[in-house]
Amino acid sequence: MKNLIIKILLVVLLLIVGGYALDKLMTEVPGYVLIAINKTTLEMNLWMAVLTLIVLLIALYWGVKLLRLSWRLTRPALGIRSSESAAKLANRGMLAYMRGEHDKAQRWLLRSAKKSPMPLVNLLAAADSAQALGDTGKALGFLDKAKPDFGEQSVTMALARAEIFRRANNQEARLETLLEANQQHPNSVMVQDRLCDTYMELGSWAEVREMLPRLRPQLPKDRWRELQGKLVIADLKALQTQQANEEPSEASRKLQMFWLEQASRIQQIPQVCAEYARSLIIVGDSKEAESTVRKFLRSSWHKDMVLYYGLMDSADSVAQLSHAEGWLKRHPKDAILLLTLARLSMRNHLWDKAKGYYQKSIEAGPTREAYSELARLLTSLGEHQTSGLVYRDALRLDNTDAPELPMPPMAAAKSESNEEAQPEAAEQHEENAEQAAVKS
Template sequence: MKRFFILLLILLLAGAWLGQLMVQDPGYVLLAYKETTIETSLWVLLLMAIIAFAVLHTLINLIARARTPARRMRSWRGQRNQRIAQNKTLKGLMALSEGNWWKAQRYLTRAAERSEQPLINYLAAAKAAHEQGDASAADNLLQKAREATPKAEVAIGIVQAQIQLARGQNEPALATLLHLKQLAPKHSYVLKLLKETYLRLNDWPGLNQLLPEIKRHQALPTEQIRKLENLAAQNLLKQSLSNQPAEADSKTRLQAVAHTWQSLPPDCTHDQQLIEQYSALMIEAGSSDEAEKMLREQIRRNWDEKLVALYGRIITSTPHKQLETAKGWLKKHEESPALELTLGRLSMQNQHWGAAIKHFERSIELQPGADAYAELGRLLNHLGERERAAAVATRGFELVNGSLPSLPLPAAKSEPLHNSSD
């Protein structure tokens, strides 16, 4: 209330002051345009300007208010469409999670037509169409997704690749994923899908080239990457010989195997199983001497009982040098059953029968093994020591198959058996 009286007082004082000014000097204004002139006082002109401003302001407000209902109507319609789209999207996603593909496709497609951001709707609807086996509808929905959101090529491409893989269209899926890899080279899920595609296509060179990128971007656990590296390496080594023409000579075949071995990841070249496979392929390629050299170097770098046992299986052009090499290992590995087995086999290659028997027996003493029993039994049998060979064979059989239960057996007879009725 105080403020009102103060404001009223100020207005009265201002009015009195202006009235005094108007009485003292009304002013004079002349407006002329061509032959028309207007004469008035300054205060009348100011009053007319104020009235004109008020009228113009009122007209503008009236026009603005006349257009407001149309804007409100458009806004209401937009909000209503969004509510409908959200409701249908929710129902469609629920139907999708429940496996109701037809219902999901219908709701999601209808929602996409009203939604301002229809990408998710089209992608989910495409999956629903695929689950129904409607390839044409799925492809059409993916195309609509591209038209609606051109910048979402990676997301759309991933869904397309998933659908192609599910259909068994491995080659088209590979083309799609390679394109996506160019767009998003660090995308871990694209790399995973590429890995799966290479496995389905048995494309081992492609997988071998992809694995370093998977490792660099940590798209898969380390142990899984290691298994994939070994799997790719095994198949690449197999293909290195199988892809060679039948008329290829041993040198060409060996070069093919060696080139593949050198292209493998460093971890693979230290894997015992792969080294065994590489050695076997070198022997198959007609390069036993090269296989012996490679194995000798591997054993020198890293002692491995299985590789030592494999060394004794290689038949080279210089078996006496092999035997001397293996004997040199005894200085540091005199308690190695694998080395004793290898020494026995190399002694046989050099026809040192007595030494071979001692090495086989020493191997069995250190660690009974089926190979040592078999080699010893075979050698004794060929030397004419039948009973001793039979005893060794029995112990070897029990080692492999377990001890047999004590059961009654017929007495050994030299004459033919008689019928029970005799």
Template sequence: MKIFIAVLLALALAAGLAAAIQQDSGYILIAYGQTTVEMTIWVGLAVLTVFLLLVMFIFASLRRGAKVGDSIGSFWSVRRAARGRSHTTLGMIAFIEGNWAKSRKLLTDSAKDTETPLINYLLAARASNQLGDASGSRHYLGLAEETSNKASIAVALTQAEMQVENGQLEEALATLTRARRNAERHPSVLTLLKKVYIGLRDWGSLLALIPDLRKHSGLSEERLAELEREALMGQLEHLAQQGDVTGLQQWWKHVPRSWHKDAGLLLAYSRVLVAAGDSSGAEKLLRQSLKLQWHSDLLKFYGLIAGSDVAKQLSAAEAWQKDHSDDPVLLLTLGRLSLRNELWGKAREYFEQAYQRSPNAEVCFELGRLMSNLDEPAAAERFTQEALQLQSQSLPSLPQPSLSNRSA
């Protein structure tokens, strides 16, 4: 029905057009210079229609050709991207397997055909480093930095890690210092700086870094405490080599107050003070500390040093018996302090009490030595033999030569 109506309309339009042409054909004159063109208006309309149809045909052909070109270009782009991904993957596999030369070739060949050339160049730089090619490493790090204006931190970290691997700690520190200006709180920068400071034994810088590590590195409080203890112990070791008592005392004043209660640091500091000639200062420090916290290692060392007033030192230790009367380490310490005060009978009594509560090699050796000097050789021999036997209990059970074999 629709086709029939369309045909009727077309016939009616054609009939009307024919009648219009017969009634008045019109006139068109086109003049350009010495040239003139004459035609009826209907012929002009026909020429114009043909011209417009030709323009539309050409335009449609160009669009179709452009689409075909785009399709061809897209095809090759997809092919290159797929090849880039494939070679990048193979390069990463070769890198993991330690095939550095193959890895570098695959990664660099495919860098321009992948969406992530930064990764390719960074791994190529690492592969070059493994091959001992320092100039190659620098070259690929430079290419990596050109891939993005945000690549500087990744490039700096890669360079610093390679420098650390090569033992170039000073160079790594310089690289990380520059990186930290742009990324002060970057966790990886802070973590690598920590490693460099430990390697350089730069304990002051490590201590200064710990607050930032606490905020941004994700390290546990236990690990941070270990780092802080390591740094403090490192500083103490350095000061111990100098033997400067005043410097040691000033350092202790600047140690955070929370660490003044750490038994391990207290004991190490006390030992260094004694070695530097300040036994009096060590005795005073330990005496004050033992009032606040009871610790066997601190107590034992207290009995091994001589303060400025050994009688007062013994009295202070005896006062602790009120709360720790059954502590064998306290009894051993009291015996030693009694010896320092030349109170032989009291020393023997304390040693014997310590022996009764916890017979060990250390107490037996003290009793053996004291008995020998008190002219009691039998008792001295007995305690000395027992001390040797107790001491040998830490040795593994192994065959020993018998008397008969020894004579042979």
């Protein structure tokens, strides 16, 4: 408090001294200012002129600040944004785009595009948001606003346009866009990759077969292997159609010859191997199909092929189960293998064995398939209370359709003959399992 009083007294003293000095100066130094413009003259006291100049400078300073404030307030309403505000709006738009809020994203990104340091990025993201909302016309319109000024940007915009057509399921327009881009940029690997993919979607396998050799040295090995695998799958399906009226033995021989012509790295693609096995089953050679899948799994353990083995239609399902159980030594805690064993047990009407494998599969790694199929089995066995609990657990996981498998008769309708059939099947299975173990 004492310091404050001292400061006030000092200010008052300075004002008194300053006022006295100013009065003395104005009294002892008289003068006037004369301003003449043509025939008009303006004359005033020197000190009045100085005071007027000071007031005018202060008014000018605050006037400029007021105009700036008014401009900032009215600029958004007029659709005019500064670079800083546009950058902030673009940032909000990109964050909304990443969150999947496409309605907000396309609005904010488009409004900030003109002042954005990266307008093409704004327009690409806005177009993708519009397409995500199902408005293909608006998405293409956003891309039309862009004016790429060099090759890389031009390729990017062409690829973006092709992607919009792909998501709109307009493969013809996608093909036309990519063909035009390929003419303008014949050395673009990405354009040729997408072009090859489009030919596959349209079923133009002759064009794919022509392009793949040229793409091989340019594409990553995994991508080229994927494209080559799709071509082989298409060839297998074509063989299935051609062999519809052929003798099963001849059809199987042709399939095996075709398979031997393929490189080992192509044979090791799960989808390709599964399609080959499916083709063999169609012509009635399930034994060779099983052998092919088992050979694949010996060299490369893959869950999709393990699942496929459990869904194969085999002429000898008992031997199929025995072979699969032989894999348990190396993969005792594999949930997918245990699920496959449960399904093969179901095909052999070994209900108790199937129940045990389903439970072990769930313990190793819960899946909705295992829960759903176990609950369905328990219902058929009359264990309704336990089945309800298993169904409840199944609902917590992702939805998956259960495959068609043999089921035991409902508990209320079971006959003694059905109950006696299971031990006989189990005894035969155990005998086959022992033989398979000795061979392995």
